[in-house]
Each structure stands twice: as C-alpha cells, then as structure tokens.
Amino acid sequence: MPELPEVETIARGVNKRVRGDRIVEAWFGRHREPFKTPAARQAEGLEGRTILAVHRTGKHIVCELGDPADGNLLDESANEPSAQWIVHLGMTGRLLVTTPDALVAAHTHARLSLISGRELRFVDPRRFGRLEYRDLSRSDGFRAPGIDPMTVTAAEFARLFRGRKLAIKAALLNQKLLSGVGNIYADESLFRAGIRPRRQCGRLTQAELEKLRLALRQVLKHAIRLGGSSVSDYMDADGERGFFQLEHSVYQRTGLPCRLCQTLIRRIEVAGRGTHYCPRCQR
DNA sequence: ACAGGCTCCTGCAGGC
DNA sequence: TGCCTGCAGGAGCCTG
Numbered sequence: 404m405p406e407l408p409e410v411e412t413i414a415r416g417v418n419k420r421v422r423g424d425r426i427v428e429a430w431f432g433r434h435r436e437p438f439k440t441p442a443a444r445q446a447e448g449l450e451g452r453t454i455l456a457v458h459r460t461g462k463h464i465v466c467e468l469g470d471p472a473d474g475n476l477l478d479e480s481a482n483e484p485s486a487q488w489i490v491h492l493g494m495t496g497r498l499l500v501t502t503p504d505a506l507v508a509a510h511t512h513a514r515l516s517l518i519s520g521r522e523l524r525f526v527d528p529r530r531f532g533r534l535e536y537r538d539l540s541r542s543d544g545f546r547a548p549g550i551d552p553m554t555v556t557a558a559e560f561a562r563l564f565r566g567r568k569l570a571i572k573a574a575l576l577n578q579k580l581l582s583g584v585g586n587i588y589a590d591e592s593l594f595r596a597g598i599r600p601r602r603q604c605g606r607l608t609q610a611e612l613e614k615l616r617l618a619l620r621q622v623l624k625h626a627i628r629l630g631g632s633s634v635s636d637y638m639d640a641d642g643e644r645g646f647f648q649l650e651h652s653v654y655q656r657t658g659l660p661c662r663l664c665q666t667l668i669r670r671i672e673v674a675g676r677g678t679h680y681c682p683r684c685q686r
Numbered sequence: 687a688c689a690g691g692c693t694c695c696t697g698c699a700g701g702c
Numbered sequence: 703t704g705c706c707t708g709c710a711g712g713a714g715c716c717t718g
Contacts, residue, residue, distance in 0.1 A: 404711065462712080494711055495696080510696085529695045531712060569689065578713075586711070675691070676711070 405492040407552065407583030408626035411459045413498055417466075417523070418457035420500040425453045425518040426468075432512040439489075439535035442513075448486055448536045449515060455484055461547030461582030464490040464498060486538050489545050493531025499524045547582035552619050555581065560616040564604035571607060571615075572600035573674035584619065587654045588626065590679050592619040594653045599685045600671070600678045653679040 405413065429449040431442035438445065451471030458465055466489075469482035490498055499508075501522050507514075513525035513534060525534065537545060550559055563580045564571070574580055575589040584592075593600050595618035598611055607615070629650075652662055657670040657679060666683040 406712095491712085493695095493713085527695095528697070529711085531695070533713090567688090573689085576712085674689095677709095 404494045404585060404587070405462065405496065406585035406588055407459070407462060408588070408623055408630050410462050410464060410492065410583070411627050412630035413492075414457050414459040414464045417464070417498055417500060421454050421517060421519075421521065421523055422456055423454065424521065426450055426515050426523075427518050428516040430514040430516075438512075439533050440537075445488070445513075445534060445536040448538060449488060452486060453482060454517075455482055460545060461549065461551065461578065462491060462585070463545065463547065464492070465545055466490070484539060484544075486536065487545055489533075489535040489537065490525065491533040491535075493527060493529065493533065495529040496525065496527040496532030499526060548579045549577070549582040550580070552581045552583050553623060555616065557613055557616060561609065561612050564607065564612065567605045568603050570601045570673050571598060571604040572676075572678055574604040575619075576674060576676065583623075586676050586678075587651070588619070588622055590654045591652055592622045594681060594685060595622055597685050600673050600680055653681060655679065 426449050429446040431438075431446055440448075449468070453469035453471075455467040455469050457467070465487055467484035468486040468488060470485045490496070492498070501524055503516065503520065503522050505522070507524075508526045510528040510530075511524055511526045512530075512532075515523040517523060525532070535545075550563070555563075564574055567574060572589055572593060575584045575592070576586065590600070592615060596611065596615040598607065598615060653668050655677075656668045659668055660666065661668055661681040661684055664681065664683045666681055668679055669682055671678050671680070
C-alpha cells in the first residue's frame with residue numbers, strides 16, 4: 404500500500420514524465436464517484452491546463468497547474484500555479500503515465516490526455532483513493548493535516564505525543580499528527596527504535612522519542628532509495644513489481660525469526676491494524 | 687475533545 | 703475443483 408516512500412517515488416516519476424505537458428482532455432469513469440470533487444467539475448477545471456510540477460505532500464500527490472489562458476510551454480517559469488489536482492492513492496491506487504493505446508486496466512477511474520501524446524491514468528480497484536480539484540483563486544493550496552515525518556524537528560516530534568494516552572503505533576498512523584506514515588513504516592520504525600507498539604505515547608521518554616524520530620526518518624529514506632530504483636518498472640508497465648522489495652524487519656514476518664535476535668516475530672492488533680513486533684528487541 | 691470502532695471496496699488466501 | 707468466507711487497510715464519520 405502506498406505510504407510516504409511509495410508516494411514520493413510515484414510523484415517523482417510522474418513529475419519527470421509530465422512536467423511542462425498540457426492536459427488536452429480529461430475523462431472520468433461514470434460509476435459511483437470516489438472523488439472529493441465531482442468528476443464533471445474536475446474535467447472542466449483540468450482541461451487546457453499546463454502541469455507545472457508534481458510533488459508529494461504527506462501521502463498526497465499534488466499536481467500544480469497553470470492557467471489555460473497563458474499556457475505557453477516555453478514560458479513555464481513565468482507561470483504561477485492557479486489550480487491543483489490532488490491525488491490520494493488510498494490502498495490500491497496507482498498513477499500511471501502511458502501511451503494512449505496502452506491497455507486500459509480494470510478500475511481505471513480517470514484518464515488525462517496530454518498534448519505530448521501521453522496519458523496520465525488513475526487506477527484504483529478498491530476505490531479508497533481520492534481525487535480533488537482546487538481552483539486556487541477560490542481556495543487555498545493543499546496542505547497536509549500534520550507535519551511531514553521527513554522534516555519534523557525533535558521539539559515538534561516530542562510535542563505531538565505529549566500528554567496523550569493512545570498507543571504510539573496508533574499515534575504514528577494519525578495523519579493529523581504526522582502525515583505520511585502508514586502501517587508498514589509505523590511497524591518498521593518502532594522496531595528500529597526498540598519500542599513496543601502498544602506503549603502509551605505520552606509515557607515515552609525524551610530519549611525514546613528522539614530515537615523513534617530518527618528511526619522513522621532512516622526507514623523512510625531507505626525505502627525511498629529502494630522505491631526510486633524500481634520506479635521505471637512501476638510506472639511503465641506491469642504495476643507493482645519491484646516495489647515491495649523492501650527489506651522489512653517485522654512487517655508481515657509473523658512467526659519468522661527476528662533478523663537481530665532470532666526471536667519469533669509476533670502479530671497483534673493495535674488500533675484495528677495488524678501490528679508486527681519483536682518481543683525481545685522491542686520494550 | 688478525544689479515542690475507539692465501523693464503514694467503504696475488491697482481490698486474494700484458506701478451508702471444506 | 704469450486705465456492706464461500708474472511709481478511710487486508712486509509713481515512714472519514716459516528717458514537718461513547
């Protein structure tokens with residue numbers, strides 16, 4: 404499932420391919436709309452706009468769009484974004500850059516035809532993903548609800564968890580606190596920091612919190628590096644292959660020996676999520 | 687206010 | 703072999 408490292412990788416890959424391109428036509432699927440903005444309004448807003456840049460914010464992919472009126476491709480730097488297309492991949496969402504004749508995958512909900520002849524497609528079998536269009540003359544630019552875990556400072560990090568009773572794992576998953584951490588990297592960072600997922604977050608020591616902040620950043624950075632190496636496979640054709648080659652320490656390794664101490668990895672449920680940890684390495 | 691639980695949705699694994 | 707059940711989970715919404 405796409406979390407921060409996957410979203411970052413996809414955003415970079417899409418940015419590289421469609422930056423400076425222009426949306427000629429936008430098509431949206433007819434069945435029950437999983438979108439935040441009605442499909443017709445998205446299509447109307449998107450058509451004619453230049454894609455200035457694509458980047459990640461939290462778990463969201465944000466496409467910065469230029470005004471159709473002065474969409475001069477050579478004058479790209481002069482364009483200030485006047486709209487945004489925001490993509491949340493949910494569990495199973497994919498954003499693909501293809502040629503128009505490429506086979507249309509099942510559950511393709513949006514197709515943007517670009518002036519270069521390419522297509523930007525949104526595919527999402529489980530429909531947990533969300534698409535949103537923002538006209539920046541009418542509303543503010545998109546902001547993630549929480550702090551980015553890649554840049555959060557020690558003081559900010561400590562403040563997020565102070566005085567709270569919920570389990571640290573649940574807190575890590577709360578996007579209003581940190582934006583971008585999902586189930587995999589919550590488990591992996593807690594392992595690396597040596598902290599049990601059920602610990603009350605308000606009771607963690609300053610030292611533990613700092614260890615967790617650094618562990619989280621290391622795990623995410625490492626995953627981005629791996630994701631980056633497989634981005635072309637991912638974007639170009641057969642979907643996710645190569646994308647899950649991450650060297651998980653605990654995630655979905657229930658019953659397998661811990662890579663550090665050989666103790667068997669345990670699986671419990673925290674905040675309704677499958678949670679994996681090493682009973683010896685994590686206290 | 688805050689925390690926990692339910693819900694959406696489809697594909698896949700496991701059991702009989 | 704084939705069908706059925708249950709589980710996976712991000713995040714919005716509801717409830718206590």
